[in-house]
Amino acid sequence: MIVVEFKAKGKATQYTAINEAIRTAQFVRNKCIRYWMDNKSVGQKELYRYNTALRAEFPFVKTLNSHACQASVERAYSSIARFYDNCKRQVPGQKGYPKFKKNCRSVEYKTSGWSLSETRKQIVFTDKKAIGKLRLKGTWDLNFYQIDQIKRVRLVKRADGYYVQFVIRIDHQVETNSTGRIIGLDVGLKEFYTDSNGHNEPNPRFYRKSQKRLKSRQKRVSRKKKGSTNRKKAINRLGRVHLKISRQRQEHAKRLARCVIQSNDLVAYEDLRIKNLVTNHCLAKSINDAGWYQFRKWLEYFGVKLGKITVAVNPAYTSQNCSNCGAVVKKSLSTRTHNCQCGLELDRDWNAARNILNLALGTTGHVGTWILNPNASGDSTSTQAGAILSEQVGSVNEESPCL
Incomplete structure (x- = not known):
């Protein structure tokens, strides 16, 4: 699956209609959650039947x-x-x-409720x-794909406008x-x-660099009267700053991940619980x-796309153990240099990276064979090399250009 994104161009009345569609979808979801809370034994089929009852009861739901x-x-x-899955797996902390x-x-949309023009530009x-009809602004060309390959179409509202996403099934x-x-x-x-x-x-620190601007925008929001048009405008300007930061962070992670995967046959990293x-x-x-x-996320995605091995290892003691002799050298977070009795002296992060690679090589015994003969194993072997890494293959491509 890939996700192709365009910016939607329309009239103010069309944007109002999109907002109404989003609110209706939120209403249906919340009603289904309430129905499940009142009837804990219901499944997905019962929720589908309840959705049919909602469409019969509320006219605005039927219009969607x-x-x-x-x-x-x-x-x-x-x-x-x-x-339910978190409860079954006994995930520590809150189970979600x-x-x-409140603010979807x-x-x-699935395969109905929409149609593309002959030029695929509307x-x-x-x-x-x-x-109604929305113009699609972007660099992608939908003529490369068949209509039956488009499985979902999403309308997304952001601080800088509305977007249309196409979920396309391709290899x-x-x-x-x-x-x-x-x-x-x-x-x-x-x-x-x-x-x-x-x-x-180097760490770009996009949020830290934008804090002064964020603080100024937040002050302007707090000074406006609640519920006023000026306050909504100030909130939108604040949202645009946050949106720019998130896009900068996303593009930075994507660029680095692509370079790392393209340059190596195996990439090992920590299985961190953020x-x-x-x-x-x-x-x-x-x-x-x-x-x-x-x-x-991007390392795993490009690993699958380019047929490279990505392995997530347990991060425990990777900073404390010596990557040369394996001895434990305890150090605090403020200690930035690793000094071992065996004579190894290097930066603690470098030492940790070497430990991570050693753990990955111990986890994947078939790595040497795969590197010598990349075509010897199928795609599933390369993507499942890290057995402790869950949901590695199920990622969805979001390589949409910044608009």
Whole structure:
């Protein structure tokens, strides 16, 4: 699956209709969550039947395409299924109990309720929400894909406008030559990452650099009267700053991940639990600003796309153990240099990256064979090399250009 994104251009009345469609989808999802709370034994089939009853009861729900309503039901059941799965696996901490959505920003259509023009530059939504024809602004060419390959169409609202996303089912794997190189990565706050060869990438700190501007925009929001038009405008300007930061962080992670995967046959990294790390209020802002999860997500995606091996290893003691002799050298976070009795002296992040690579090589016994003969094993072997890494293959491409 790939996701192709365009900016939607229309009239103010069409944008109002999109907002109404989004609110209707949110209404259906929240009603399904409430129905499940009142009847804990219901499943997805019962929620589909309840959706049919909602369409008969509320006229504004019936004006939304039936498949879009079904997609909202699937979103509701997805949160329910995730909650049950977390309980079954005994995930520590909160289990993600389904919550009501207050500010949804997207509505999803399936294979009906929309049609593309002959030039594939416009899309027409044919349900009774009166969205009508929207112009598609972007660099992608939908003529490369068949209509039956488009499985979902999403309308997304952001601070800088409205977007149309096409979820397309294609085989998106690229054949590449073997480089014969392997690498281990240790992410950090001082440097974005340090590899097992000693190279480090600087941390851009996009949020920290924009804090002054964010503070100014937030002050303007707080000074406006609640519910006024000027306050809504100030909130939108604040949202645009946050949107720019998130896009900068996303593009930075994507660019680095692509370069790392293209340059190596095996990439090892830490299996970090970001949710647990951000509980430290002293480091939470810096950890979120670094964007480690996005970097890992793109590493896994490009690993699948380019047929390379990506392995997530347990990060325990990777900073304390010596990568040369294996001895334990305890050090605090303020100690930036690793000094061992065996004579090894190097940066602690470099030492950790070497440990991560050693652990990955111990996990994947068939790596040497794969590097010598990349065609000896299928795609599933390369993507499943890290057995402890879950959901590696199920990623969806979001390589949409910045608009």
